[in-house]
Amino acid sequence: MRFPAVLSVIVSMLLMFVGTPVVAESPYMGGEVSLTKAPNGAVIREEVVKTGERILYLEPTIEKLAEGIWCIGGYSLANTTVIEAADGLIVYDTGDTKEEAEHIREAIRKISDKPVKVIIYSHSHYAMGAGALVDNPEDVLIIGHPKLNETVENNLKGGGSPSAIPEVGPLMTSRVLIQFNNFLPTEGPDAAITGKLELGKPIAFLPANKTVEDGETLDVLGIKIQFFTKYTTDDYNLTVYVPEKGLVMNNFFWPGTPNIYTLRGGVYRDPLIWRDGLKVIRDLQPKILSNTHTRAIVGKDEVMKRLTGYMDQLTLTYDQTLRGILAGMGPDELRHAIYIPEHMQQIPENAQSYGETIHFPEAIYQYVIGWFDWDVTKLFKIAPKDEALRMVELMGGKDNVIKAAQTALDKKEYAWGAQIIQYVYRLEPEDREVRNLKAELLRQMAYRTTGSIARAFLMTEALALEGKVSYPKLIPPSAGTLAGSPETFVNFFRVRIDPKKSENTDKVLEFVFTDKGNHAVALHVRRGIAEYIPVPADYFRKSDYVLKMDSETWAGLYLSAISLADAVDAGQVRLTGTKSDVVNIFDMFDKFRPTKNFMVPPLED
Numbered sequence: 001m002r003f004p005a006v007l008s009v010i011v012s013m014l015l016m017f018v019g020t021p022v023v024a025e026s027p028y029m030g031g032e033v034s035l036t037k038a039p040n041g042a043v044i045r046e047e048v049v050k051t052g053e054r055i056l057y058l059e060p061t062i063e064k065l066a067e068g069i070w071c072i073g074g075y076s077l078a079n080t081t082v083i084e085a086a087d088g089l090i091v092y093d094t095g096d097t098k099e100e101a102e103h104i105r106e107a108i109r110k111i112s113d114k115p116v117k118v119i120i121y122s123h124s125h126y127a128m129g130a131g132a133l134v135d136n137p138e139d140v141l142i143i144g145h146p147k148l149n150e151t152v153e154n155n156l157k158g159g160g161s162p163s164a165i166p167e168v169g170p171l172m173t174s175r176v177l178i179q180f181n182n183f184l185p186t187e188g189p190d191a192a193i194t195g196k197l198e199l200g201k202p203i204a205f206l207p208a209n210k211t212v213e214d215g216e217t218l219d220v221l222g223i224k225i226q227f228f229t230k231y232t233t234d235d236y237n238l239t240v241y242v243p244e245k246g247l248v249m250n251n252f253f254w255p256g257t258p259n260i261y262t263l264r265g266g267v268y269r270d271p272l273i274w275r276d277g278l279k280v281i282r283d284l285q286p287k288i289l290s291n292t293h294t295r296a297i298v299g300k301d302e303v304m305k306r307l308t309g310y311m312d313q314l315t316l317t318y319d320q321t322l323r324g325i326l327a328g329m330g331p332d333e334l335r336h337a338i339y340i341p342e343h344m345q346q347i348p349e350n351a352q353s354y355g356e357t358i359h360f361p362e363a364i365y366q367y368v369i370g371w372f373d374w375d376v377t378k379l380f381k382i383a384p385k386d387e388a389l390r391m392v393e394l395m396g397g398k399d400n401v402i403k404a405a406q407t408a409l410d411k412k413e414y415a416w417g418a419q420i421i422q423y424v425y426r427l428e429p430e431d432r433e434v435r436n437l438k439a440e441l442l443r444q445m446a447y448r449t450t451g452s453i454a455r456a457f458l459m460t461e462a463l464a465l466e467g468k469v470s471y472p473k474l475i476p477p478s479a480g481t482l483a484g485s486p487e488t489f490v491n492f493f494r495v496r497i498d499p500k501k502s503e504n505t506d507k508v509l510e511f512v513f514t515d516k517g518n519h520a521v522a523l524h525v526r527r528g529i530a531e532y533i534p535v536p537a538d539y540f541r542k543s544d545y546v547l548k549m550d551s552e553t554w555a556g557l558y559l560s561a562i563s564l565a566d567a568v569d570a571g572q573v574r575l576t577g578t579k580s581d582v583v584n585i586f587d588m589f590d591k592f593r594p595t596k597n598f599m600v601p602p603l604e605d
Contacts, residue, residue, distance in 0.1 A: 027448040028415040035447055042191040043447045044455075054348045055255040055294050062107055063296060065288050069245060071296040072107045076100040077195065078126035081249050081290040082108060083242065085221035088117030092240060092249045093292060094129035098204040101129025108133070116140065118220055121208060122251040122292045123235040124151040131204030141220070144208030145229050145236040152205060160477060164267045167492045173475040175264035179453050183460045183469045190443065190459055194452045212238070231277035233269060239280060246287030246300070252277040253307060255294035256451075258314045259355035261363030263453050268367045271318040278311040294349055309347035313340060321361040322368075330373030334361035356451040388426035398424055405437055409444070417441045439465035476592060482555035486513050487521045489558050491532040496590040499528035507585055510536045510543035515550040525585055545577035545585075560591040 027033045027045075034046040052058060057073025064070050068084040081092040089112060095101040108116070116134050121127040121144040134140050155162055160169020161176040177183065177199075181192030212218070212227040219225075228239040240249040258274050281289070282304070289303045290296045297303050317338055324334045335358050344350055365373070372378070381387070395401050401424050408417030418441040424434050439462040446458035463469045482489050490511050502525055510522040510533075522533035522543055533539045549557075553572045556562040564586045567573040575582060 026415065028413075028445050030412040033448045037189075038191070038193060040186060040191045041188045042193050043189040044193055045448060045450050048193070048353070048450055051348060051351050051353070055351065055353075057295060060103070060107070062110060065290065065296050065298055066245060066247075069247060069288065069290075070111050071290050072104055073295070075103045075107065076126065076129075078122075078292050079290070079294075079296070080104050080107075081296075082111055083223065083245070083247075084112055084114065085117070085223055087221055088114050090118040090120065090220060090223070090225075091116050091133060092120045092290070093122050093126045094119060094133055096126055096128050096203075097198065097201040098129055098132045099201060101132035101204060104129065105133050118143065119206070120240055120249070121145070121148055121238060122240075122249065123233075123237045124148055124155060125235060126292065127152060128203040128205050130206040134206075137206050140206070141210055142206050142208045143210045143212060143218075143220075143227070143238075145232065145238045146211040146213065147236040148211065148238075149207045151236055152207075156205075160475065161264075162266070167495050170474040170476045172265060174472055177475065178460045178471060179262065179264045179456050181452075181456050181460075183463065183471045184456065190446075190463060193455060228277075228280050231273050231280060233273060237277065239277065241284050241286070247290060248281050248284055248286040248288070249290045250277075250281055251292040252281060253289060253291045253294060253310060253349065254354070255291075255349055255351070256353035257317075257350050257355065257357055258310075259453075260314075260317065260360040262355055263359065263457055268363070271314055271364070275311055275314050275318070278307065278314070282307050282311065306347055306349060309344055310349050313344045313347070313350045316340065316344070317357055317360055318364065321364045324361065325365060325368065328374065330375060331362035331365045332373070334365060335359070337361070352450045354452055356449070356454060359454075385426050388423040391423045392427060395420075395423075398428070402433065402437065405441070409437065409441055412444070414441045414444045414448075418445070435465040435467075439463070474592070476559055479552070479555040479559065479561075482558055483551040486511070486516065486551040486554045487519065487534070489554070490521050490523060491534075493558060493589060494523055494530035494532050497525065497528070497530040498588050498590060501588040502530075502585075503528045505585060505588065507544040507581075508533070508536070508539070508541060509582070509585060510546045511554065512546060512548040513551050513554065514548055515552075518548075525588065530589075545575070545582045547576075547582070548574040557586075558592075560593065 025031045035043055036046045036049060038044055038049065057079065060074040062070055062072055070082045071079055072082065073079040076095040078093050078095065080094065083090040089108065091108070095104050117139070118141045119130050119133065121142070123145070127144070127148065130142065131137060161172035163169050163172045177197060180197035181194060182196050184190065184192040186192060212229065214228055214230040215226065217224060217226045224243055226241040226243065228241070235251070237251045239252065241247070252274060258271070260269050260271050260274075285300060286303055287300045288296065288298050289307065297306055320338050321334055324337050329337060338357055338361060340357065382390075392398055392401055395404070401420055405417040405421035408414070408420070418438060421434060421438045421441065424431070425438055428434055442458045442462040442465075446455045446462065449455050449458065460469065460471060464471055477489075504527065505525050506527055508522055508524045510520055512518050512520045520536050522536040522539065524531040524533055524539075536543055549567070549572060553562075553567055557564060557567060562572075564573065565579070565583050568575050568579055
């Protein structure tokens, strides 16, 4: 994202669902909301615009924080902090692409003509531009968390967006692209309110050549710097303290309430780790707080006020969720039960601008308790489509449900309207009247939310329902990624086995990759499952069939771009065993069919 000016004009402020919910006060159930337009024409809550400039650099900006310290913002999703030493510059964060870093380098030249001698990574994101900031990487000290290089490498070669379970990466990639507005227009009332995620842009990552431990202190270009790694998320944060400047650089203090859960999904984000990372910063009592995403704060009193208020809202969300659990509340009740005191709402960085507090308690509950919420009527719920069929009949038929949903739209009770129209949509997802009504209900909620994530999901589905965009359920890794690590994706292929088709099969298929030194792996298709065999030579039984191919051919087979039968006929796969038998087994695995993998079915013309 080159210049996310929109990134935040737009992100912002407080939508608080506090205490026992009063339905009329909800902006999704008739509550009064002041709407306005962003510079790109996007219809949004008025407070979003008002808050954005307080917590974000909306345009390319160079802000001098103190003598020898600058913050560069507005060129990337992440800010860059620059410290001037006698013999060169120390840079904290480098942008997410080579192009972003090139713009950051131009900004650095306006600060000083000294070379960048030291680069420090805040975490595994925004480490992708370092090579564009320096002329000779061999002359640069690059400091990172001990897990930094490994994490970046895994992210670059993975099968999709990072996930707790990598096999579902293709689904996570789709959700990430929705969250970051990739299917929304750039202008007009339905436009994105933050920058889009740009994939495939050249990067200039330089691995860390110096990793640091928690509490370690280094002399860096004559400046004493201390590093903290103990409290970290799955991105492996590195907090940096410069005592002589009273400066802390970090990725814990954000422009929006800590995003304990993100709608795209992912690894559980432990609020206690985030809170304790903030405590480390607080206990250092910095005079200057420079942050990866939000505007820098200068002045010890102001830093402490904002930092403490931010940390306390995170603590409150977590502790009050546990309090609610102990009171017997389930997830549906918890999401409406978090009361946030007024003084916390006054902290600008506590804005509900990215994730929203209403979505956090349920994630904590699921992690602590699991899905069962004490409601025993859910133990054997009927299937969603069957429920829809019965509910529509109970409400007097399709026409009655549509009429009720339209009435809810007219009364601005958008959340209720969306809930009931979903029953008819489950039964008739191609009905244009139903789709359009559901789309308008979602659109009106999108206009009223303060959170950029919720808006992106609501608006993307609204546009898809209207046939204006389509978004895939699965976005597979590229052929190049597949070919780079074919054994990884033989392993992932196992989850595509159809147990009905394979319940009477017991055969071992060995894959030999001729362009990888004849490296061999295997799948044992065994009566409903496929076991991955990393070393076939060590397995307790011999392979029944051997398929020799290069990794590029495997990529085509994995993506269903070519059939195994055609690949054998073309000489791309050399086969040991009967062709028809192997093809039959291979057909027991699901094919990737992009045109059929849509979350919202495309409209037929």
